[in-house]
Amino acid sequence: MLNSELPLDLDDLMTLLAEAYDVPIALIGIVGKQDEVIKASHGTDIKYIPRENAFCSHVVESGEPLLISNATKDDRFRNVQNVVDGKEVIFYAGTPIHIEGESVGAVCLIDSQPRSIGEKHLTLLKRIGLLVSKHIGLSREHEMLKREHGLIEKSPIVLATWNFDNSLKLAYISKNAHTVIGADAADLLEGRIEFTDLMCDESDADFTFAMQAHMEGVETHVCRLKMSVPTRTIWVSMISTASFNDNGSLFSVQAFLFDTSDQKYVEDKLNETNQRMRLLLEASELGTWDWNLKADVNQVNRRWCEIVGIDYEYYDTSYRYSRQLIHPADLVQFEHHLDEHLRGKTSVFNTTFRMKHANGNWVWVESYGKIVENDAMGKPLRVAGIHRDITGRMESEIHERKKTQLLQFINKTRASYLESNDLTRACQTVLPELIELSDSQFAFIAQMQDKDSEPKLFIHAISDIVWDSASFTQYAEYKKRNLYFTNFDNLFGKVVTTGEVIISNTPKTHPASRGTPKGHPRINRFLGLPIKIKDEVVGMIGLANKFEFYKASDAAFFQPFLDALAGLFYAVDLETARAEAEEKLRMLAMTDSLTGLLNRRAFLDECNQISQTHQQVAIAIMDIDYFKSVNDTYGHDAGDYALKEVASITRSFCSEHGVVARLGGEEFAIVLVNKSPNEVNSIFENLREAINATQLAYKNDRINITISTGVSYTSDCFDIDFSTYLSVADQALYEAKSSGRNRTCWQPGIL
Numbered sequence: 001m002l003n004s005e006l007p008l009d010l011d012d013l014m015t016l017l018a019e020a021y022d023v024p025i026a027l028i029g030i031v032g033k034q035d036e037v038i039k040a041s042h043g044t045d046i047k048y049i050p051r052e053n054a055f056c057s058h059v060v061e062s063g064e065p066l067l068i069s070n071a072t073k074d075d076r077f078r079n080v081q082n083v084v085d086g087k088e089v090i091f092y093a094g095t096p097i098h099i100e101g102e103s104v105g106a107v108c109l110i111d112s113q114p115r116s117i118g119e120k121h122l123t124l125l126k127r128i129g130l131l132v133s134k135h136i137g138l139s140r141e142h143e144m145l146k147r148e149h150g151l152i153e154k155s156p157i158v159l160a161t162w163n164f165d166n167s168l169k170l171a172y173i174s175k176n177a178h179t180v181i182g183a184d185a186a187d188l189l190e191g192r193i194e195f196t197d198l199m200c201d202e203s204d205a206d207f208t209f210a211m212q213a214h215m216e217g218v219e220t221h222v223c224r225l226k227m228s229v230p231t232r233t234i235w236v237s238m239i240s241t242a243s244f245n246d247n248g249s250l251f252s253v254q255a256f257l258f259d260t261s262d263q264k265y266v267e268d269k270l271n272e273t274n275q276r277m278r279l280l281l282e283a284s285e286l287g288t289w290d291w292n293l294k295a296d297v298n299q300v301n302r303r304w305c306e307i308v309g310i311d312y313e314y315y316d317t318s319y320r321y322s323r324q325l326i327h328p329a330d331l332v333q334f335e336h337h338l339d340e341h342l343r344g345k346t347s348v349f350n351t352t353f354r355m356k357h358a359n360g361n362w363v364w365v366e367s368y369g370k371i372v373e374n375d376a377m378g379k380p381l382r383v384a385g386i387h388r389d390i391t392g393r394m395e396s397e398i399h400e401r402k403k404t405q406l407l408q409f410i411n412k413t414r415a416s417y418l419e420s421n422d423l424t425r426a427c428q429t430v431l432p433e434l435i436e437l438s439d440s441q442f443a444f445i446a447q448m449q450d451k452d453s454e455p456k457l458f459i460h461a462i463s464d465i466v467w468d469s470a471s472f473t474q475y476a477e478y479k480k481r482n483l484y485f486t487n488f489d490n491l492f493g494k495v496v497t498t499g500e501v502i503i504s505n506t507p508k509t510h511p512a513s514r515g516t517p518k519g520h521p522r523i524n525r526f527l528g529l530p531i532k533i534k535d536e537v538v539g540m541i542g543l544a545n546k547f548e549f550y551k552a553s554d555a556a557f558f559q560p561f562l563d564a565l566a567g568l569f570y571a572v573d574l575e576t577a578r579a580e581a582e583e584k585l586r587m588l589a590m591t592d593s594l595t596g597l598l599n600r601r602a603f604l605d606e607c608n609q610i611s612q613t614h615q616q617v618a619i620a621i622m623d624i625d626y627f628k629s630v631n632d633t634y635g636h637d638a639g640d641y642a643l644k645e646v647a648s649i650t651r652s653f654c655s656e657h658g659v660v661a662r663l664g665g666e667e668f669a670i671v672l673v674n675k676s677p678n679e680v681n682s683i684f685e686n687l688r689e690a691i692n693a694t695q696l697a698y699k700n701d702r703i704n705i706t707i708s709t710g711v712s713y714t715s716d717c718f719d720i721d722f723s724t725y726l727s728v729a730d731q732a733l734y735e736a737k738s739s740g741r742n743r744t745c746w747q748p749g750i751l
């Protein structure tokens with residue numbers, strides 16, 4: 001710039017200098033690499049001097065004034081060919097020009113005659129050199145400022161300066177104010193328009209605040225001002241910097257102002273869109289999440305927090321925090337889906353899972369997300385998505401599914417019972433499914449028994465919980481179908497004593513809780529369900545350790561199963577009672593009511609069955625001797641008593657070897673199997689002697705009786721006609737009677 005473009009306009013000064021020093025030439029030269037450029041001159045029109053010929057270059061190189069009175073006599077310059085305007089330079093007096101501390105040229109006086117110059121004049125020349133240096137410096141600065149201002153005036157940025165003197169007064173504003181903020185710079189500077197008049201009301205305070213801040217010592221301030229230009233309203237960004245006096249007081253404020261209406265419009269639109277988006281998200285009840293993997297910051301919106309009942313202000317943004325809210329049973333699946341998406345295997349992340357609500361319940365959440373930012377290597381940096389609370393939908397779906405499962409379960413229980421006719425087995429078969437269906441860990445199904453005497457719960461089915469030898473023994477009893485609970489002063493006891501559903505999600509604090517025996521697995525939650533027929537408790541189901549809380553709705557859900565069990569209990573009781581009655585009738589029909597022995601019909605049935613086998617068989621008829629006289633002497637009741645006693649003694653001798661029956665009156669029939677004739681004979685003889693030896697005590701009477709027996713025999717009873725053998729035995733009995741009684745007579749040819 002110094003070399004070429006900077007006009008110095010100092011020719012007049014050079015004329016003045018030439019006249020004052022009475023020399024023909026005075027000039028200012030700036031020394032470049034190749035040439036010296038003459039920037040101002042008197043007495044010459046030359047514009048360039050090659051550097052090697054320029055004395056000024058010596059001034060520049062030394063940075064000191066140079067005085068050559070007669071070059072032809074000066075050893076340093078004698079041989080220097082230096083000519084200006086065709087005349088040889090004989091006299092030269094030059095002083096350096098310094099710009100920013102650097103010597104760049106010289107102010108010099110030239111003559112083609114030898115001359116001398118006094119010290120005083122040389123000092124004056126030096127001072128002139130200093131003034132020229134200063135002038136050039138200022139000109140240069142001025143030129144630069146002019147260029148800058150020129151640039152600014154063509155730019156969309158307005159430059160304004162306010163000077164402070166008690167108050168801030170606009171001292172400068174670039175001319176482009178007209179095009180940028182719609183006000184003429186001259187009008188503003190001359191006070192016809194106040195700068196603040198351009199401001200819309202809502203920005204007045206912002207502008208005042210900015211200026212106030214500078215007055216209070218703030219160096220830089222940025223604000224955005226709404227301004228009215230003749231045709232429209234614009235948004236102007238203002239960056240202002242303050243300069244201060246040495247004492248710290250404000251000197252001036254300079255500001256750049258530029259129209260950022262377009263940017264503001266885009267921002268407003270974006271905000272509007274964001275706002276609309278936010279409203280939409282709020283209306284759609286969607287939670288949003290935006291997870292920065294690298295920083296491990298998961299930003300969520302208020303709705304996200306609401307879904308899990310967390311206070312938005314206290315939300316922890318780490319992934320670990322969100323992860324710990326996920327239901328353990330759903331976590332594996334959740335992380336699998338996330339991993340698949342992060343590894344690029346799926347285009348979106350979409351899954352459903354349960355999250356723990358602050359109130360302790362679980363909420364079903366559908367999460368839909370996508371990678372929104374990758375690093376240069378393609379590794380995911382951010383994943384963002386939405387959460388939707390689908391608890392209502394999931395619960396009704398699960399409820400429906402469980403209802404169907406429950407119906408199948410009830411049918412299975414019934415079918416299992418009908419198939420095996422064994423209620424305990426049916427209960428044991430369905431117990432694992434009951435545990436699964438109720439999301440529990442342990443369960444038992446029990447039925448009340450001995451309702452009239454000591455109540456106790458018979459355990460049809462129970463989870464296998466064994467932790468010590470006592471519980472091992474108890475479980476072994478259960479396996480033998482012999483396990484009963486008799487102590488009802490506890491949680492499950494409350495179910496059978498009150499007939500009410502007992503829900504306890506913190507069992508130790510329940511008033512009925514008596515804790516669990518030492519070593520028993522922890523019972524966290526308990527649900528006791530009574531099985532009732534009308535209002536009578538006939539059994540119960542105990543469930544324990546559901547992962548979630550047991551609720552009244554669980555009890556309601558299982559009611560159909562409880563009713564089904566009640567029906568089965570009832571059916572089993574009915575069936576047992578019917579079978580018992582039938583057995584009683586059968587026994588009645590088969591037995592002689594006085595003695596309890598088989599009656600004639602039952603005896604013949606037994607004989608028929610025996611005749612289906614190959615065995616040795618003795619058939620005997622036994623009769624009490626002179627029984628009529630017992631009746632006649634001691635009374636009919638005494639006779640009855642005698643009959644019972646004889647029956648009892650006979651049973652004790654013969655039952656284990658065969659069949660004893662009363663055929664009628666005082667006549668008995670006996671069949672002994674698999675005995676030889678001698679063995680049979682000894683049994684009957686022993687019996688006879690025993691009765692003979694017995695004195696029956698009836699009231700005050702002592703009664704002696706004897707018996708007679710007739711015996712028939714066959715070594716193979718298969719397919720025999722028993723009545724024939726009875727007739728033969730009867731003949732033998734006749735023999736015994738007629739030969740004196742109190743004896744045993746045999747079919748001829750056997751013994």
Ligand SMILES: Nc1nc2c(ncn2[C@@H]2O[C@H](COP(=O)(O)OP(=O)(O)OP(=O)(O)O)[C@@H](O)[C@H]2O)c(=O)[nH]1
Nearest residue numbers: 623624625626627628629631636637639640665666
């Ligand atoms: N107390 C009682 N007597 C019965 C019962 N059934 C039959 N009798 C009696 O048994 C007696 C049978 O007597 P008899 O058939 O004359 O024979 P007996 O007196 O035993 O004489 P022998 O058989 O010849 O030794 C009759 O008096 C019947 O009334 C009964 O159930 N209870």
